[in-house]
Amino acid sequence: xxxxxxLLCAFFTCIILSCSFSxxxxxxxxxxxxxxxxxxxxxxxxxxxxxxxxxxxxxxKISLSGGYEASAExxxxxxxxxxxxxxxxxxxxxxxxxxxxNSSSSGTGDSEEPVYSGITDFFSxxxxxxxxxxxxxxxxxxxxxxxxxxxxxxxxxRKGECLEEPEPPQQESTSEGEIYIFNGWYADDSNEVxxxxxxxxxxxxxxxxxxxxxxxxxxxxxSEIEVVMTKEEPAGADGAVYNFTADSGYDSYTWKIDGExxxxxxxxxxxTNEFAFNTAGRxxxxxxxxxxxxxxxxxxxxxxxxxxxxxxx
Numbered sequence: 001x002x003x004x005x006x007l008l009c010a011f012f013t014c015i016i017l018s019c020s021f022s023x024x025x026x027x028x029x030x031x032x033x034x035x036x037x038x039x040x041x042x043x044x045x046x047x048x049x050x051x052x053x054x055x056x057x058x059x060x061k062i063s064l065s066g067g068y069e070a071s072a073e074x075x076x077x078x079x080x081x082x083x084x085x086x087x088x089x090x091x092x093x094x095x096x097x098x099x100x101x102n103s104s105s106s107g108t109g110d111s112e113e114p115v116y117s118g119i120t121d122f123f124s125x126x127x128x129x130x131x132x133x134x135x136x137x138x139x140x141x142x143x144x145x146x147x148x149x150x151x152x153x154x155x156x157x158r159k160g161e162c163l164e165e166p167e168p169p170q171q172e173s174t175s176e177g178e179i180y181i182f183n184g185w186y187a188d189d190s191n192e193v194x195x196x197x198x199x200x201x202x203x204x205x206x207x208x209x210x211x212x213x214x215x216x217x218x219x220x221x222x223s224e225i226e227v228v229m230t231k232e233e234p235a236g237a238d239g240a241v242y243n244f245t246a247d248s249g250y251d252s253y254t255w256k257i258d259g260e261x262x263x264x265x266x267x268x269x270x271x272t273n274e275f276a277f278n279t280a281g282r283x284x285x286x287x288x289x290x291x292x293x294x295x296x297x298x299x300x301x302x303x304x305x306x307x308x309x310x311x312x313x
Contacts, residue, residue, distance in 0.1 A: 027090075099116040143204070160199050181229060241277070253291065
């Protein structure tokens with residue numbers, strides 16, 4: 001049965017420099033990497049249909065990080081090699097190698113497309129010959145889209161590994177008084193937020209989802225107060241929770257839902273700068289959330305307001 005994952009084993013070799021160096025240089029080492037015939041054909045045959053013009057676009061970027069920083073590029077060709085010299089023994093480093101295909105002519109906007117990549121654990125440069133295996137894994141594309149299936153960007157992850165949750169794209173309001181709250185990344189048309197602890201094994205499409213909120217800040221006789229809003233969807237809950245945090249430092253805060261400052265039992269909805277609106281159990285419709293705050297400025301009481309509208313479908 002064909003293996004689903006191609007593991008290409010390359011080797012970094014740490015070599016003590018020749019004895020012609022001075023005593024202070026005797027403990028210096030070098031890390032070398034080379035592409036032999038077998039590795040070249042295994043990369044080329046699985047990256048693109050082999051022919052000289054196409055494979056001439058494949059390059060390998062190699063870098064060392066940690067106690068010693070260095071990087072280089074070599075063409076993916078039989079016999080290509082690079083050596084990082086004068087590395088003191090005892091230095092702890094990690095090696096990374098990534099094979100890229102130059103795809104500037106593909107029209108995707110990405111000038112370099114990663115094909116395979118590998119990274120080692122940290123290892124110590126020691127006197128004598130050291131061999132460190134570096135496993136190259138196939139890179140999987142994760143395509144990100146914004147509202148209306150508008151392409152945002154493509155990220156790449158090594159096959160079988162997890163993708164770090166990306167930052168959301170910019171979502172511009174089309175009308176004054178409208179803002180968007182980012183709900184998260186979703187796979188296809190799924191109603192569940194994508195699990196970023198799951199392994200990526202095939203090309204994946206993720207879609208940014210937003211909640212549109214209409215915001216009315218201040219009025220003719222009231223100054224505005226800044227409020228930050230976030231939305232969370234607790235696992236297993238049948239609704240969402242909108243969290244509001246207003247500027248601190250005011251003398252009083254009164255939060256209202258549809259003009260009411262308290263629940264049926266008389267309990268105030270909120271009297272601090274923080275307020276949570278839970279949609280669970282509420283009927284479909286539009287709900288007005290209002291904040292009235294006050295503080296004394298130069299012996300005069302001034303009032304500030306904030307208002308937003310939440311739609312429950």
